[in-house]
Amino acid sequence: MPDNGLTRALQGLGRRVTDRIWRLGFAARFLLATVMYSGTALRRFNLTIREIYFTGVLSLIIILVSGLFVGMVLGLQGYDTLQRYGSSEALGILVALSLVRELGPVVAALLFASRAGSAITAEIGLMKATEQLSAMEMMAVDPIARVVAPRFWAGVISMPLLAMLFSAMGIFGGYLVGVQLIGVDEGSFWSQMQASVDFREDILNGVIKSFVFGAIISWIAVFEGYDCEPTAEGVSGATTRTVVTSSLAILAADFILTALMFRGA
């Protein structure tokens, strides 16, 4: 084969593609191992609860405050649009549906990825860099069972709860702006919302979404941490990758899930 610029460029491209695919396969095997070795995390559930505190509870402030603001903006924008068609009392529906179906799961997941996902990656990465994972292995304790699985499940469990709180706060924010500030009729705000938000179609689907997002973020976060180069740059690079990759993955998964769930509804 002639050794010219083109072949070299193609070779480089090929190597990059195969590297990516190889890494994806490795990540999939890692996820499988995490799920298989989850016995400890579930049996000694206090290990997982501790991580729920670190990932979930410590994300509460940012989730609640953001939810409130997003809801308030929805109230303003929604009112502005709806009153052009003389249907401003439908504001309750608009706020609730946009939050429960889309903004709640997605925005909460994006915030969760940058608040908790990056922290998980950094923590596991630093444990690797300082040989704590190695030490654990030498003490006959599997780091995947003891360190990775509890963090993974904590993320999977926290995410739907956080998304629900985000939506609840958002609806409250929409109510504050729409009803208290602008003066939309309070009775129709709530009754229309109750009448048209469907439990299965809207709420349950939203919960399923946030559950999937939680699994994606936790998977990426623990994998990047566990797989990172055990140096300071390695850890910081992995942390960045967690935020970037999981944000993109959330948005892509959101499109797929939405297409599947709300088809023709």
Place this chain on the structure above:
Amino acid sequence: MSSEPLVKLADVNFTYDRRPVLKGINMEIPRGKVIAIMGLSGCGKTTTLRLIGGQLKATSGAVTVNGQVVSELDNDGLYALRRRMGMLFQFGALFTDMTVYDNVAFQMREHTDLPEELIHDLVMMKLHAVGLRGAQKLMPSELSGGMARRVALARAIALDPMLMLYDEPFAGLDPISLSIVGKLIRTLNDALGISSVVVTHDIQESLKIVDYVYFVSEGKIVAEGTADEIRHSDEPYVHQFVWGEADGPVSFHYPAKPFGEQIYTEAPRAR
């Protein structure tokens, strides 16, 4: 107790990617003894410990620990073996999210169903052995390097192992901590009936405490002997190492072109 050595490396080769690191190592660690593996930085000492601990698998040759070939064990067998080994990592590798007490209690809680009162007494005994009973409530970030090393030592002996692996226990210690840690290694070995492997380049300190020494250079064993033999050896390699001389068979430099040639040919071009 059988007289067969606890650990045996038979013609062990190890290759990282494609670069050979260990080339045909033969080594024996008799029961109840402290042996040292010495050599320059990068000669494969940590790699040897990781082979014994089963974290790496030999490319060829066999590592036998207590009659079992490490690379042939399945996961459960390996973990069962590791419960009877303790390893002191170069920088302690304490769990930074736990107190000193919880670090030492870690293995007891993971591997036994002992009641918390008993664990408390055991932890106190182990911390007392390293002289840090008073530090039980501190976090690892509040310890000095030498203290962290001693806590890690207490943690490593938590389940009374049969084999202790020490990776550079003396690096970065002041002279007093250094001789304390040295004495501790010897005392623990004799009091608990352990066998120990000490990886180090601190020859003066380790000659005081070890029974037998292996010198590794470029992946091969170049000299071995008891502490006395080493002290009085006139093999040039050993002599150079013991007396820290710059001239001798060991080159301080990583292989490179002649200095002059490199300076003139590789100078960065002016921009």
